[in-house]
Amino acid sequence: MYINRLGERMLTKILSGNKVGIVLGARQVGKTTLVEHVLAGRKTLFLNFDVEIDKQRFLAAAVLSPADGLKSLGGPDVLVVDEAQRLPEAARIVKGWHDSRLPLKILLLGSSSLNLLDQAAESLTGRNEKLQLPPLTFEEALRSKDWYSNIYTPAILREQFAAPLRVFLLQSLAFGGYPEVVLAEDRPRLLRQLSSDYLWKDILQTGLVKSPDLIKRLLALLAHQVGNEVSTHELATQLQMARPTVERYLDLLEQTYVVFRLPSFSTNPRKEITRGKKVFFWDTGIRNALLNAFSTEEFRPDIGALWENWVIAEAAKYNLLRGGVSELFFWRSRAQSEVDLVVKTGDRLRAFEVKWRSTRPAGRAFHAQYGVAVQPVNSDNPFIGEQVEVC
16 A cells, blocks of 8 residues: 655655755655655666666666666666665766766665765765655554545544544554554564664664664663653763764764754753753654554553654654754753753744643743743644644
8 A cells, every 4th residue: 555645745846857866764764665656657767776786787887878878777767776875986977977968867765864965965966856755744644544534634633533543643652654564464573673673774784883782772772761861971871882982873873864863942051951962763663662662552651752752753754854944952941941842944933842641831931031932732633743834
């Protein structure tokens, strides 16, 4: 079953333009499936650089003139290169083909931004457009349910489908939004596979991390600390690692779309925390797999932290799909007043208090400081894109 994605519009726009398309996202997030769906009916050649013969076919075409190289590949209208980060010279070769004005659209797909963005920055500056694809948003995942219709508004769904919507929300918190997981029967098994070496295969292949055990131990600590500020010094002490090594591992995990960091918002360093950061998982299913905690009960002991991760990840997904037009922060004063999510779009600020149940007014200190009312985000309304206005 194909689940319609919010990224389809952006991908269609990229394909209609005259630049090289770069589609990035974690492994198994649905990049290839999305591209195949949007390109259905067009003469397309798919090459996968995880497959040696595909890599050699590409390199053989590259030694010919651009026109002859294209002919040797069968003269496709669209060339899609999956796992493009596997071949460092791919971006340079693609630049030559693009500059030759061949009647060819090129898409580079990567499960990691570790190398591909660096290569593209060097060779394809001004010649590329990017789409970063996260796991399914809640509204995308809902499209897999037989009781869902795209004519239903969020208000109708909350009013007329309250019970199944609640069940699906709890499942989403527990199992996340990887497309295969959403559609599977045995979701814990799939998540355990993803959260083994597979999801950070790119990190291990760089040689920068010698043992997957170090990554797993770091991720387990981060999974326990979701919603709290993360101290790299404390992580280094607990893992018996050097602090720069922990920082490097966090960078790698962020570049491979496993986690993202939420910085603190501040315009007054004397009264506000300025250097703190929180770490969240792009997918709560991966977080739960690391802890082997797949309960779909709303009274599970970590429901508050899990809900915060889920909400902020939802906001981050929508922002990613819009090209990162907003900046996301948390806020904490030195007097310990706190706001869970601050969204800055241009000069506009919005602030949100994320609580599973509470609807009490919050964020008075933030309102006093910035004149911005803090809006509650609770589980009665799981349509985060609608609330945070980043969709």
